[in-house]
Amino acid sequence: VPLKHFDVRIASRTLLRASRPPRGFPAVHAVSNLDLVLGPFPLYLVCVYGPPPWGLGAVLSAVRAALPAYLSRFFPFAGRIVRDPGTSIPEVACNNAGAELVVANAAVPLAAVDFANIERSLGLIQVPFDAGFALSVQMVRFACGGFSMINPLLAAAIQRRLYRIEAADLAALQTAAATVSGRRPSRFVALCAHVWKLLARAVGESAPNCRMAWIVDGRRCVEPSAGALDMYMGNVVTYASHEASVSDLRRMPLHDVAATVRAAITTVMTKDRFQDLVDWAEENKAAYKDGGKWTEEVNLGLGSPALVISGFVSFAIDGDLGFGKPRLVLPWLRHNRLGSAAMILVPCPSGDGSWFVEGTRLWPRLVEVVEDVLESLLTPVTAGSLGFAEPAGEHYGSRL
16 A cells, blocks of 8 residues: 655755856846746656666766756756846846755655655655755655655645556547548647546536636747747746537547647747737736736636646656666646646656656546546556566555
């Protein structure tokens, strides 16, 4: 039985600075208006590894040796997040004050961790850090010799769950969502259409309509030429959303739902859309001075039930530090009191074509549909499915 709780104890905290600060780098790195649209919040990137062949000491030495050179190339991460004294808008002081390297220990093996319940796994292995750090790298060592690396970067009861969908099932969804002419949608669109139908099933008769929203990457819409934004450190994303009848969604074939998804996303993928966002943030940024905040309306949970999906599928996350690929790579963020449901799609680092589906905000009824309906295709992740086998003769039961 996976553990419901385990403790993480800090062994050390170290500041590491850029070994070769770039000459002439601005003293202050201002965030863009597109960043201000999203607002400031901490984001973690969690990588979980099996036992490395040369031991954890070699991994820690490699991280300590590599981080100063990394900070020299991505210099703002060696600075501090501050507020402009006049406007209170966040910015990065590029002063090479140093990034934080935290080493901590968890006295349990990874085989005993409840990966399906994110609050009992990823939610327990994060070490608190000062909000002024632009980068805090956290290494948590487990009793089995495995470890995690964590990088924090700039209504009804909510549950957090972690699922996996196999490559063959994604391909089958693409085939089922193909147009009459045989054109198959992307895996992202096909899976979104499938999840929207699951959402409609979960909503049932409790509401006549439900909404799907997507956080989409618009770099190709705004960059003047290929690669022009490669050195841009910031977001170029926007929301797309669409509301539909629950009864229609349950009745419609998958290819019709996929066409609706594609059309909704295509509508916002224009240069004018992003220029409007830049202009809006410019007009409203004075709100920061009074501590104001904003978010997309679909996030608030007002109106018809809504599910927001973001995809890390276009970002290649290798995670191989020279000791093998991680078994799990996931972004992690806390949504506080926002009322919509939310999922994040991330490719499995094994490269086998399967995806992790991270349910960062799920209603109990939606969890019930996903886990109890055979055709949901989403399987809860376990320590065993990640390759963390429990040692022979050992058993770790719940402490509660």
